[in-house]
Amino acid sequence: MEEATGGRRPDEDLDADVEHAGHPVEEPAEDAGLAHLYHSNKNRTFVRAIQGDYGLNKELERLRSMPRVQKASEIKFVDGPQAYSRHYVEPKDGITQTFHLHLEEYGPGGKSQKHGHVNEAAFYILDGVGYEVHDGIRYDWEAGDVAIVHNNCVHQHFNGDPDRPARALVIKTKPMYLFMNMLFQKQVEPRQTEPAPGGVGYVVREEEDDFNHPAEGY
Template identity: 40%
Template sequence: MGKKGRVFVRGLTSETYGLGHFRKAQLAAERVRDDSVVVDDAKVGHSGDSEKSRTWWRIGPGDEDFLTQTLQVHFVELPGESSNHGHGHQNEAAFYILEGKGYEIHDDQRYDWEKDDLVFVHTDSVHRHFNPYPEKAVALVVKAKCSWMFMGLIQQGRSGPVEEEDRFGPREDWSAIWTPGVLDRKKVIKPSDCTWETTQLGRVRVMNAPERTDARQFSVDALELQIPAGGRSGKYWKMADEVHYILEGEGYALMWEVEAEIAEKYYARIAKEPTRHEFKQGDTVYVPQNHVCQIFAADGTPLRVLSFQNRLFKHLGYDNVAYLEDSPEYTEQSRVGELAGQA
């Protein structure tokens, strides 16, 4: 967090055209953060917490050790029989329920949730979180808030009258400028709404992505990856950075930096040696932009990993993932398929 206030968007200022020094500083930062890392305690420039609820940030644009502002990561805790304050903002948010159950009030409508649900605060939503049950509820919140800020979509605050109300006419329905059909999309994605698939990355269930036209979220894509004990994911390269949250297990990630050689055209030069990043349950693991990554589960500890990405990269032309090595499960499935075809 900034020394004098909350940083909503981080700027880039340089006296040279090249910006390589910014990337070097970013890549030097520690990429694995655990519960000891609180970069913002929500005491400045926030409106959501009540006397009982608690919010704390792990990744944000104002971090002294800067990782990214394509995604922000924080946690919300609601003790039993409590709620936070209602407020509204233009940016979307996706929150995964780590513990407990409760419900939302969004635009005067109720949406119930429980552990392992992925819940969406849609754009331009007045919302409030409730936990009427005795056990506490904890949510992991991931959002692409800075993308809205860059585009000037900065309206946010608690409910209240319009300033200088005499200057404005009567109320109009805000949803008139939303994408047609969004009101019919799901706000809560349950495990039963997802299908497990064996892919080049590994065994995954997609919770949000462009192809999921039933989900009311357009900015943060999310999937869960499962890796058996001692196993590994596919080795993949993509331009988008991402945040992994370790739901269960422990292991490590190998990451290879990709350098751009600007000759008669762009060429990718992949580092010969990776960096290694150990992690455990409850950690976040950051993969920078333009990297090759592969995830490994420790012996005896199968992994459950949540993976999040800002969808804006896909709209900017980086919609592909290159696999340099497939997951063992996908390779075996392909082999069995080939044998069946030869029979």
């Protein structure tokens, strides 16, 4: 288990992890020709404009016309080869301005990027086993658990099984925080561009098939 760095307050961890000896960490990924990846996109829509008359009648009409069910079959996973994301709801879709909902799949032995942000997040673990590292402290999880990322926390998500994938449904209020001008977030270590040793040849599970339930016994 990793231990927290001594002599640091929790609210200093984000700044300390993105700077070394007073020098900011170089921005990763974009200059490496990876700008096509979701998590390296410099032009992501974090909040969208709300325009119209004072009563916002057209905006309300537009919102009420939006779909109420997001079909998994119509939304593909992005990124990989260790951490994949399927983004069900985010502000650019025009459905919500307050939260972001996405599905994370970690390939065998895979891990996410290391990063930090102001907003909180909740990870409901659908299947697999793994762990979090938050501000240098490890927290283990398994299917059925909920992992909480608190405010201003430098964190990373790990699949603890070298042979099998893991899955988590993520709900976070990032858009609401950013809409209130709470803007600070930073990537410390980008998503991996090579598979983990146990994940060579792994293909993300695009089709939903009750992965969090046994195939027999019902």
